Amino acid sequence: MQKHILVIPGDGIGPEVTTWGKAVLEKIAANFGHKFTFDEALMGHAGIEATGNPLPDETLAKAKASDAILFGAIGHIKYDNDPSAKVRPEQGLLKIRKELGLYANLRPIMLFDELLDASSLKPEILKGTDILFFRELTGDVYFGEKKRSEDRNTASDLMIYSRYEVERIAIKAYEAAMVRGKKLCSVDKANVLESSRLWREVVQDMAKKYPEVETEHMFIDNAAMQLVKNPKKFDVVLTANLFGDILTDEASQIAGSMGMLASASIGDGTGFFEPIHGSAHDITGQDKANPLASILSVALMLEISFGLKDEAKAITDAIDKTLKAGYRTGDIADVNTDKSKILGTIAMGQKVLE
Amino acid sequence: MQKHILVIPGDGIGPEVTTWGKAVLEKIAANFGHKFTFDEALMGHAGIEATGNPLPDETLAKAKASDAILFGAIGHIKYDNDPSAKVRPEQGLLKIRKELGLYANLRPIMLFDELLDASSLKPEILKGTDILFFRELTGDVYFGEKKRSEDRNTASDLMIYSRYEVERIAIKAYEAAMVRGKKLCSVDKANVLESSRLWREVVQDMAKKYPEVETEHMFIDNAAMQLVKNPKKFDVVLTANLFGDILTDEASQIAGSMGMLASASIGDGTGFFEPIHGSAHDITGQDKANPLASILSVALMLEISFGLKDEAKAITDAIDKTLKAGYRTGDIADVNTDKSKILGTIAMGQKVLE
Ligand SMILES: CC(C)[C@H](C(=O)O)[C@@H](O)C(=O)O
Ligand SMILES: CC(C)[C@H](C(=O)O)[C@@H](O)C(=O)O
Numbered sequence: 001m002q003k004h005i006l007v008i009p010g011d012g013i014g015p016e017v018t019t020w021g022k023a024v025l026e027k028i029a030a031n032f033g034h035k036f037t038f039d040e041a042l043m044g045h046a047g048i049e050a051t052g053n054p055l056p057d058e059t060l061a062k063a064k065a066s067d068a069i070l071f072g073a074i075g076h077i078k079y080d081n082d083p084s085a086k087v088r089p090e091q092g093l094l095k096i097r098k099e100l101g102l103y104a105n106l107r108p109i110m111l112f113d114e115l116l117d118a119s120s121l122k123p124e125i126l127k128g129t130d131i132l133f134f135r136e137l138t139g140d141v142y143f144g145e146k147k148r149s150e151d152r153n154t155a156s157d158l159m160i161y162s163r164y165e166v167e168r169i170a171i172k173a174y175e176a177a178m179v180r181g182k183k184l185c186s187v188d189k190a191n192v193l194e195s196s197r198l199w200r201e202v203v204q205d206m207a208k209k210y211p212e213v214e215t216e217h218m219f220i221d222n223a224a225m226q227l228v229k230n231p232k233k234f235d236v237v238l239t240a241n242l243f244g245d246i247l248t249d250e251a252s253q254i255a256g257s258m259g260m261l262a263s264a265s266i267g268d269g270t271g272f273f274e275p276i277h278g279s280a281h282d283i284t285g286q287d288k289a290n291p292l293a294s295i296l297s298v299a300l301m302l303e304i305s306f307g308l309k310d311e312a313k314a315i316t317d318a319i320d321k322t323l324k325a326g327y328r329t330g331d332i333a334d335v336n337t338d339k340s341k342i343l344g345t346i347a348m349g350q351k352v353l354e
Numbered sequence: 355m356q357k358h359i360l361v362i363p364g365d366g367i368g369p370e371v372t373t374w375g376k377a378v379l380e381k382i383a384a385n386f387g388h389k390f391t392f393d394e395a396l397m398g399h400a401g402i403e404a405t406g407n408p409l410p411d412e413t414l415a416k417a418k419a420s421d422a423i424l425f426g427a428i429g430h431i432k433y434d435n436d437p438s439a440k441v442r443p444e445q446g447l448l449k450i451r452k453e454l455g456l457y458a459n460l461r462p463i464m465l466f467d468e469l470l471d472a473s474s475l476k477p478e479i480l481k482g483t484d485i486l487f488f489r490e491l492t493g494d495v496y497f498g499e500k501k502r503s504e505d506r507n508t509a510s511d512l513m514i515y516s517r518y519e520v521e522r523i524a525i526k527a528y529e530a531a532m533v534r535g536k537k538l539c540s541v542d543k544a545n546v547l548e549s550s551r552l553w554r555e556v557v558q559d560m561a562k563k564y565p566e567v568e569t570e571h572m573f574i575d576n577a578a579m580q581l582v583k584n585p586k587k588f589d590v591v592l593t594a595n596l597f598g599d600i601l602t603d604e605a606s607q608i609a610g611s612m613g614m615l616a617s618a619s620i621g622d623g624t625g626f627f628e629p630i631h632g633s634a635h636d637i638t639g640q641d642k643a644n645p646l647a648s649i650l651s652v653a654l655m656l657e658i659s660f661g662l663k664d665e666a667k668a669i670t671d672a673i674d675k676t677l678k679a680g681y682r683t684g685d686i687a688d689v690n691t692d693k694s695k696i697l698g699t700i701a702m703g704q705k706v707l708e
Contacts, residue, residue, distance in 0.1 A: 075545065080571070083544050083551035083558075090545045120479040120583050141495070141513055146548040155552035156514035159495055163507040189596075190437050191429065191444045194500040197437035198509035204437075217434070221603035222632075228582055228607040229474050242543075246600060249575035253582040278576075 002035040003306060006066035008059065011045040011089055012279025013289035013345075014072020020291035020349035021070050021298045027353055028302065028311050039066065043096065044074040044089035044279075054092030060099055063270060068305040070297060071274035077281045098138050101268030103165065104172045106304070107133040107248045107276060108262070109231075109255055114323040118256035118332045121228065129231040129254055132180065134173040135244025137265055139165045140195075142241045161195045161240070166202040172266075173238040174210045183235035185216045187223045187243055199240060220247075227251055248276060257331040259290025262297040264304050271305040273297040287344035290329040292319055295352055315352075322351045356389040357660060360420035362413065365399040365443055366633025367643035367699075368426020374645035374703035375424050375652045381707055382656065382665050393420065397450065398428035398443035398633075408446030414453055417624060422659040424651060425628035431635045452492050455622030457519065458526045460658070461487040461602045461630060462616070463585075463609055468677035472610035472686045475582065483585040483608055486534065488527040489598025491619055493519045494549075496595045515549045515594070520556040526620075527592040528564045535589035539570045541577040541597055553594060574601075581605055602630060611685040613644025616651040618658050625659040627651040641698035644683040646673055649706055669706075676705045 007022055009015035022038060029036040041059035048054050063069055074093045079085045096102075109131040116123040144158030170186075177184045186203040188196035200217055207215040218226070220243045226233065227247060231254050239247060252258040258277040265272040275293030283289055295315060303312035326341045333342050343351065361376055363369035376392065383390040395413035402408050417423055428447045433439045450456075463485040470477040498512030524540075531538045540557040542550035554571055561569040572580070574597045580587065581601060585608050593601060606612040612631040619626040629647030637643055649669060657666035680695045687696050697705065 080545065081558075083554040088545065094546070120476055121474055122476055125474040142546055144510065148548055148552070152552075153517040154514065155548040156498065156512055157547045157549050158510055159513055160508065160510035189599075191434065191442065192448070192496055193511045194502055194509040195511050198502070198506075200437040204435075221599045224578065224600045224604040225606055225612065228604060245543075245575045246578045250578040250582060250604065252579055258579065 001306060001308070003067040004037045004039070004065070006062050006069045007038055007040045008043045008069060008071045009040070009046070010043050010072040010074045010279065011076055012073050012281045012284045014074070014279060016285070016287070016289050016345050017275065017291045017294035018070055018072040020345070020352070021294035023349060023353060024295050024298050024315060025070075028314065031314070032308075032311050043071070043092040045076040045079075047092050048087055048089060052087070054087060054089050055095045060096065063096060063100060066270055068301045069270060069272045070294070070301065071272060072294065073275065073277065073279040075279040094142060096272070097265060098143065100270055100272060101138065102265035102272050103136060103138045103267040104169050104265065105135040105137040105244065106264045106266065106300070107135060107244075107251075109133070109251045111255055112260070112320060112323050114320075115256035115260065115332055117334045117336065120253055121231075126231065126254060131231065131234045131251065131254075132176055132236050133244060133248050133251070134169055134176070134236065134238045135248060136165065136169045136239070136241045138267070140241035159193065159195050159242075161198055163198065163202055166199050167206065170203055170206040170238060173236050174206060174213055177213045177236040178210065181235035182212055183214045183216070185218055185223070185234055185237050187218050187220050187237060187239040187247065189220050190217070191219060196240075203238065223247060224250060227254075252276060257290065259293055259329060259331045260296070262293050262300050264297075264300040266304060271301065273301040287346055288330055289345045290331050291345050291349045292329070292352070295319065295349075318352050322348070327351050355660060355662070357421040358391045358393070358419070360416050360423045361392055361394045362397045362423060362425045363394070363400070364397050364426040364428045364633065365430055366427050366635045366638045368428070368633060370639070370641070370643050370699050371629065371645045371648035372424055372426040374699070374706070375648035377703060377707060378649050378652050378669060379424075382668065385668070386662075386665050397425070397446040399430040399433075401446050402441055402443060406441070408441060408443050409449045414450065417450060417454060420624055422655045423624060423626045424648070424655065425626060426648065427629065427631065427633040429633040448496060450626070451619060452497065454624055454626060455492065456619035456626050457490060457492045457621040458523050458619065459489040459491040459598065460618045460620065460654070461489060461598075461605075463487070463605045465609055466614070466674060466677050468674075469610035469614065469686055471688045471690065474607055475585075480585065480608060485585065485588045485605065485608075486530055486590050487598060487602050487605070488523055488530070488590065488592045489602060490519065490523045490593070490595050492621070494595035513547065513549050513596070515552055517552065517556055520553050521560065524557055524560040524592060527590050528560060528567055531567045531590040532564065536566055537568045537570070537589035539572055539577070539588055539591050541572050541574050541591060541593040541601065543574050544571070545573060550594075557592065577601060578604060581608075606630060611644065613647055613683060613685045614650070616647050616654050618651075618654040620658065625655065627655040641700055642684055643699045644685050645699050645703045646683070646706070649673065649703075672706050676702070679705075681705050
């Protein structure tokens with residue numbers, strides 16, 4: 001198989017972790033006889049520094065021309081503390097999601113048995129958890145009109161959904177539920193929000209087309225609670241952009257660390273694969289970042305964009321083996337970890353490659 | 355002290371739990387020589403059934419005339435499954451919050467040592483946690499304009515804040531931080547939302563007036579994660595209406611159960627005290643609801659609205675004693691609980707009274 005992959009390292013620890021995602025892709029190509037070619041492009045703070053634009057035109061053109069995109073992370077502390085900045089790194093990520101029509105963000109919460117103790121949740125609560133989130137990614141309050149009054153004392157964002165936007169992601173979520181546990185939980189705030197009431201109506205209609213799937217509707221506040229109380233009860237979770245952002249970060253504690261979670265954004269064209277963690281400026285350049293989320297992003301790319309299941313499995317097996325051998329990055333180490341087996345980004349990347 | 359208290363039982367388990375809140379108020383009056391008079395009024399589904407209105411005029415009039423309000427719960431499954439219903443129980447609660455100017459919702463996450471094992475979180479993660487949430491309660495996407503297109507295929511809610519709305523709750527939160535741990539974490543989504551950027555600007559300005567308080571700004575997705583990962587790091591948390599709704603429900607797992615958390619809504623006039631749990635129709639009328647959140651709401655009322663600290667402490671001490679004696683309702687029982695000490699609503703209420 002021949003594929004062209006664009007790597008967008010982005011900001012903070014992005015470059016450190018995508019290095020290992022790319023290395024794993026090269027190794028897979030060699031071992032399985034594929035031909036992967038690579039290109040690289042800028043986005044976020046890196047894009048602003050070089051061109052003044054968080055999503056340079058060249059990056060977008062390269063993205064559209066590639067078969068899949070491996071992304072690192074976005075964001076810079078400088079902008080976080082300056083709420084009045086006009087140009088912001090995150091705009092690059094939001095714009096590429098919109099431009100590529102990446103309306104469905106899949107976030108699988110998988111749990112490596114070896115990491116049961118790395119979580120703040122009790123192992124017996126976690127064991128057996130396997131959740132696949134479908135987060136809507138190109139609508140909601142993220143993309144609705146933003147306004148600031150002239151005196152700057154009032155600010156607003158429009159939370160807005162249209163039927164077709166909910167339908168297309170609901171179809172993807174139901175199709176996934178059909179080949180998984182046949183349970184789908186749709187999360188909204190229909191007791192307060194009109195956009196959530198539309199969301200619920202559409203999902204109720206869709207549920208009729210998938211009678212084999214057991215559909216549940218849950219309010220976001222309750223879902224945030226149930227996810228900690230009893231994560232095992234969830235199979236497929238379908239939700240809006242903002243609620244999905246919150247719930248999936250929360251769910252990262254189930255997997256032991258944000259450093260373990262990958263995500264796939266798909267839609268009309270090229271697929272986009274990235275860790276769910278952020279740019280983590282506090283540990284940038286210190287060889288501390290966990291490269292496993294980037295490597296798992298590559299496994300998702302192989303499976304979802306290229307249909308290469310065996311290759312994807314080879315990657316998760318390699319990670320499993322590395323964890324079984326006791327190796328950990330700092331974020332997933334616990335009191336029982338052999339200190340000599342706590343590795344930096346580079347050493348961990350190399351262990352998985354081997 | 356002479357006070358007039360309005361009891362609004364509301365829906366579902368509301369009546370079952372407010373019964374015990376009221377009984378405890380009567381006992382406190384008798385023991386400490388106060389005179390508390392009571393009235394009762396309808397709201398939510400109960401209001402709709404009786405008058406067609408989720409907040410009957412009579413209820414609002416009584417509320418304004420009282421010194422404090424003890425509320426139960428709101429909501430009915432019938433409306434949850436019918437997103438197109440025009441009149442909804444929750445409108446009653448939202449309207450009374452707005453009418454009484456209850457802009458600050460205080461949700462203390464306190465942890466009874468006896469319940470350390472009832473949580474899905476590891477005891478060592480929990481121990482020492484003591485958080486006070488300040489949730490803004492009369493603004494945000496809850497009260498912004500709601501729209502539905504004529505073809506009903508597009509729906510929106512306006513997420514909106516004005517400077518004075520953020521200022522007045524920020525002042526309350528900072529004042530509380532000054533007499534607590536002098537740490538304040540403000541939660542927003544300023545990397546995406548304009549309303550959050552205003553929020554952050556206002557809190558940054560306010561922080562300058564409280565130099566002794568260590569201020570931190572956190573994105574909501576990160577906060578939802580940190581709350582599970584390391585709840586001890588939080589002292590006062592200040593956030594918007596929607597984010598506060600989500601975070602405080604999530605935080606209920608820290609206290610072992612939603613059945614343990616009370617909240618105080620304050621602002622321009624009469625204070626309003628309620629459990630954070632909902633109407634729980636699945637257990638209504640089965641003598642299963644945990645009355646402790648309602649009883650703790652009464653403790654908050656005595657302390658915050660009436661300044662009666664000793665009386666409030668008498669209540670938390672009584673609960674502590676009951677828990678130490680091994681008594682539990684079903685929601686806070688764990689594998690080690692003596693089966694004979696698992697009580698229903700009524701028996702638990704009586705134990706605390708004794
Ligand atoms: C960086 C930020 C804009 C982004 C989001 O909120 O979508 C991130 O948190 C994510 O989840 O991918
Ligand atoms: C019932 C509902 C409208 C309410 C809210 O979202 O504010 C509830 O969840 C709460 O937290 O008090």
